[in-house]
Amino acid sequence: MTLNPASHPPAYPSATPPALIQLREVEKTYGGRAGSNAVTALHTITLDVPKGAILGVIGRSGAGKSTLIRLVNGLEQPTRGQVIVDGVEMSALDERALRHERRAIGMIFQHFNLLARRTAFDNVALPLEIAGASRAEIKARVMPLLDLVGLADKARRYPAELSGGQKQRVGIARALATNPKVLLSDEATSALDPETTEQILTLLRRVNAELDLTILLITHEMSVIKSVTDRVAVIDGGRIVEEGPTFDLFTRPQHPTTRSFVSSITGNELPAHLASRLSAKPLAGSQVLVRLTFTGGDASQPFLSVLTRKLDIDLGIIQGNVDYIGGHPFGTLVVSTPADQNCLQALTDASRDLGLHVEVLGYVA
Structure with a gap:
């Protein structure tokens, strides 16, 4: 197969x-x-x-x-x-x-659920035996499945002779046995x-x-x-x-x-020393933390440079990450800027103009 x-x-x-x-x-x-x-x-x-x-x-x-x-x-x-x-x-x-x-409906389990006294071949064959398949039908189905999961050479091995990954491969082949x-x-x-x-x-x-x-x-x-x-x-x-x-x-x-x-999994968690100090309201002399999210083909663009030049403000980098989900890139950037409402609104508008998702995380002194 x-x-x-x-x-x-x-x-x-x-x-x-x-x-x-x-x-x-x-x-x-x-x-x-x-x-x-x-x-x-x-x-x-x-x-x-x-x-x-x-x-x-x-x-x-x-x-x-x-x-x-x-x-x-x-x-x-x-x-x-x-x-x-x-x-x-x-x-x-x-x-x-x-x-x-x-x-x-095929099923694969956390702990494999293989029968210790049956070989890899016989474990995969079990659902077919229960369904009443002939020996010829079983052989014609089981060997291609073991080949599919990369275990054709382990057909006569017992579970105790297999690694955890190999046992799970047998479990997958068994789950596919009845098509x-x-x-x-x-x-x-x-x-x-x-x-x-x-x-x-x-x-x-x-x-x-x-x-x-x-x-x-x-x-x-x-x-x-x-x-x-x-x-x-x-x-x-x-x-x-x-x-x-x-x-x-x-x-x-x-x-x-x-x-x-x-x-x-994405590294979006703020460092503990910042997360514990976040406030929902601005304080005297505080900075506002903003998370910018960018997706698709634009994830590698220099947004920070563009925003800094366009707004003529200083943006501090708190955290940044570019990742791939299902083969599609997306990135996050947490920046800080003085907690001035006009400055925050300008940053929000300019970011959205660039196609970024904007989330105000809070304020920190």
């Missing part, structure tokens, strides 16, 4: 494809019987995963990420709402029909070192691009979101608080939780 490398996830600049996975007003509550207190893990979740997309769901521990993914593959049933995969309402199926539909339409990834890289993580993410991008496979990826690592997804949903306290194209959420985060995640 031959794949052409894909350096970046697909983008949808003009229109979003139809959703392959749909969650409609989904709620999941545990407990509440025999005197126990009910715990609501998910609150009225509505989410679409476009066909062929890699959508990441990011949140802190306990935010509801794993519950969400278990609803998609039918391991959990919603208390309320609908879970629809490729037009089939998973939450309305009986157990037999659910088993049949699960063949179109699924959807691949679910539940913290699949969090047990791996950074170099191996990047290799696994590169493989997921290739699989997505070449097999047109829709991927729903659960993670608490913003670096994973940045590297592989083209859309992202931020979950906090069982609610989706923000959702959209990855580039948009990185460059224009709206919710405080999103801003916190983004700042941890």
